[in-house]
Amino acid sequence: MRHISTVIIGAGQAGLAMSKCLSDRSVAHVVLERGEVAQSWMKDRWDSLRLLTPNWQSRLPGYKYDGPDPDGYMSMPQITGYLRDYAHVIDAPVEEHTAVHSVTSHGNNYLVRANKGVWICDNVVVASGACARPKLPQLAGAVPESIMQLSLSTYKSPDQVAKGGVLVVGGSASGVQIAAELCNAGHAVTLAVGEHIRAPRRYRGRDIQWWMDRSGILDVRVNEVDDIDRARRVPSVQLIGDPGIDSIDLNTLQAMGVSITGRLAGIQNGMAQFSGSLANHCAMSDLKIDRLLRHFDDWADRMNIPDLPDAQQLPPTLLPNPTHLMSNLKNGAIQTIVWATGYSPEFSWLKLPVFDQKGMLIHDQGIVAPGLYILGLPFMRRRKSALIDGVGGDAQALSDHLIANRNRRAA
Amino acid sequence: MTTQTQDKPVSNGVNTEALIGARGAFAEMPQAALFTFRSTCDWLNGSESRNTINGYYGLGEEHTRKEAFSISSDHPEVFAASDSAPTPPEIALSALASCLTGGVAAVAQHRGIQLHDVQCVVEGDMDMRGILGMDPDIRNGFSAVRVTFAIDADASDDDIRALVAQSQKRSTVFDLMTNPTNVHVVVA
Numbered sequence: 001m002r003h004i005s006t007v008i009i010g011a012g013q014a015g016l017a018m019s020k021c022l023s024d025r026s027v028a029h030v031v032l033e034r035g036e037v038a039q040s041w042m043k044d045r046w047d048s049l050r051l052l053t054p055n056w057q058s059r060l061p062g063y064k065y066d067g068p069d070p071d072g073y074m075s076m077p078q079i080t081g082y083l084r085d086y087a088h089v090i091d092a093p094v095e096e097h098t099a100v101h102s103v104t105s106h107g108n109n110y111l112v113r114a115n116k117g118v119w120i121c122d123n124v125v126v127a128s129g130a131c132a133r134p135k136l137p138q139l140a141g142a143v144p145e146s147i148m149q150l151s152l153s154t155y156k157s158p159d160q161v162a163k164g165g166v167l168v169v170g171g172s173a174s175g176v177q178i179a180a181e182l183c184n185a186g187h188a189v190t191l192a193v194g195e196h197i198r199a200p201r202r203y204r205g206r207d208i209q210w211w212m213d214r215s216g217i218l219d220v221r222v223n224e225v226d227d228i229d230r231a232r233r234v235p236s237v238q239l240i241g242d243p244g245i246d247s248i249d250l251n252t253l254q255a256m257g258v259s260i261t262g263r264l265a266g267i268q269n270g271m272a273q274f275s276g277s278l279a280n281h282c283a284m285s286d287l288k289i290d291r292l293l294r295h296f297d298d299w300a301d302r303m304n305i306p307d308l309p310d311a312q313q314l315p316p317t318l319l320p321n322p323t324h325l326m327s328n329l330k331n332g333a334i335q336t337i338v339w340a341t342g343y344s345p346e347f348s349w350l351k352l353p354v355f356d357q358k359g360m361l362i363h364d365q366g367i368v369a370p371g372l373y374i375l376g377l378p379f380m381r382r383r384k385s386a387l388i389d390g391v392g393g394d395a396q397a398l399s400d401h402l403i404a405n406r407n408r409r410a411a
Numbered sequence: 412m413t414t415q416t417q418d419k420p421v422s423n424g425v426n427t428e429a430l431i432g433a434r435g436a437f438a439e440m441p442q443a444a445l446f447t448f449r450s451t452c453d454w455l456n457g458s459e460s461r462n463t464i465n466g467y468y469g470l471g472e473e474h475t476r477k478e479a480f481s482i483s484s485d486h487p488e489v490f491a492a493s494d495s496a497p498t499p500p501e502i503a504l505s506a507l508a509s510c511l512t513g514g515v516a517a518v519a520q521h522r523g524i525q526l527h528d529v530q531c532v533v534e535g536d537m538d539m540r541g542i543l544g545m546d547p548d549i550r551n552g553f554s555a556v557r558v559t560f561a562i563d564a565d566a567s568d569d570d571i572r573a574l575v576a577q578s579q580k581r582s583t584v585f586d587l588m589t590n591p592t593n594v595h596v597v598v599a
Contacts, residue, residue, distance in 0.1 A: 266590070
């Protein structure tokens with residue numbers, strides 16, 4: 001059994017940023033990693049994925065991109081290499097291939113049991129990621145057995161998808177990217193879309209992330225929004241990390257030949273049933289992006305940003321006519337379903353009474369309990385909390401809290 | 412990103428505080444949020460029937476209203492009926508209209524938008540060959556439903572569109588018309 005001040009669980013961007021902040025404050029710690037540094041980026045995503053944020057935005061405490069292509073988007077091998085370099089530069093005390101089995105309380109301390117030992121510590125920082133496992137809707141169980149089902153962790157590339165039609169469920173970044181690449185590979189693709197938010201890759205000559213960053217949208221704090229629960233549920237916007245693609249919204253996809261339907265609402269007798277709410281979901285998406293772009297325009301006017309092309313309005317989302325409400329899953333037209341229905345964190349090893357009735361971790365801006373912290377959740381302290389660029393600020397704040405709390409406990 | 416500032420407090424006759432209070436209470440006690448609504452329908456004659464609506468279950472107990480409501484239904488003369496009341500699908504359309512309209516008022520109140528006039532027209536298209544069993548490819552229900560709102564309010568066009576969008580997002584009847592529902596019918 002080993003005694004240490006702090007155990008960080010997970011060596012992705014969040015765990016490494018926390019490690020750097022604790023080293024800066026001379027707090028003894030260890031970073032336990034179930035696989036290798038940046039494991040999820042390396043193993044648990046699809047092959048073509050690139051970060052949705054440009055390279056200049058991958059800022060971490062004491063580290064930033066200084067390569068030749070600040071406006072590019074890292075591939076999965078590139079972000080893996082980037083984080084490994086970071087771990088090396090900050091000399092993070094990472095114990096790889098160390099999977100945590102349980103965290104329990106032990107008097108005023110915590111007991112962390114892993115496959116390679118047991119740690120007793122004052123503080124635990126959970127940095128195992130908001131996207132630890134793909135979420136599947138219950139109705140996945142009603143899909144006929146003849147259909148191959150893939151999730152966001154098992155889908156890798158079009159090569160593994162059988163010839164024939166594919167139903168992609170989910171219209172966030174993952175769903176639109178996968179629908180587009182399957183369509184390009186020659187599949188007849190149907191994309192079932194619920195609430196979603198479209199966005200252009202570039203607006204008035206600048207990357208959308210430049211606007212989000214500079215105008216302060218990403219810095220908004222939890223207490224500055226009306227309904228933080230809703231803000232935390234906002235899906236990822238329809239973006240792809242590819243400078244050659246202006247947008248990957250429903251208009252782009254339909255022009256490519258992807259069929260769009262409403263949200264997958266049910267499966268009965270082998271028939272997939274789609275919601276009739278597509279028009280409203282598209283109208284909401286159009287209103288949201290328009291409001292965001294007008295907000296950028298107002299900000300640019302106020303700041304007198306020079307050399308910007310004129311403000312633009314996006315054309316409205318075109319609705320398919322007719323919109324299909326049903327799809328036969330038993331006649332062979334659809335061979336594969338890809339569930340692009342989001343991710344959830346994995347906390348089954350956290351054996352502490354810190355969950356609500358729905359099994360969601362209860363926390364106040366990352367503070368779960370005395371000495372117990374979480375990092376990397378959507379809108380945890382600020383809108384950018386789940387971004388690589390946002391986790392550093394949160395790690396600074398939580399490590400300051402950890403120090404202050406430790407001093408209070410000692411006094 | 413909010414609406415324009417108001418000189419007078421907005422009043423659409425919606426008690427937003429009570430609704431927000433209910434959210435807080437239901438977060439603490441989710442079982443109190445489970446409601447069951449019911450309607451009791453008596454056949455009168457031919458296609459005429461009358462629903463009596465009174466009791467409902469919610470907040471953990473049965474509730475009885477001060478008075479019962481009555482909704483009658485019939486078929487029009489072109490179907491050789493007595494046309495004493497609207498048809499069931501018209502009642503369904505009116506339920507959608509009322510649900511969306513009430514939703515517009517609630518969302519407007521929450522967003523600080525003063526409404527002056529709200530009207531919506533709801534149309535549903537039906538091919539009678541469906542209910543007459545003449546063509547299995549024609550459904551019994553509406554092939555399309557259109558809702559057109561006319562709203563006079565102290566807000567921009569986009570804010571009004573956002574009101575109507577949010578009302579759809581939170582509407583019971585919109586949900587049950589656009590999504591499948593399991594319906595169990597038994598003979599007692």
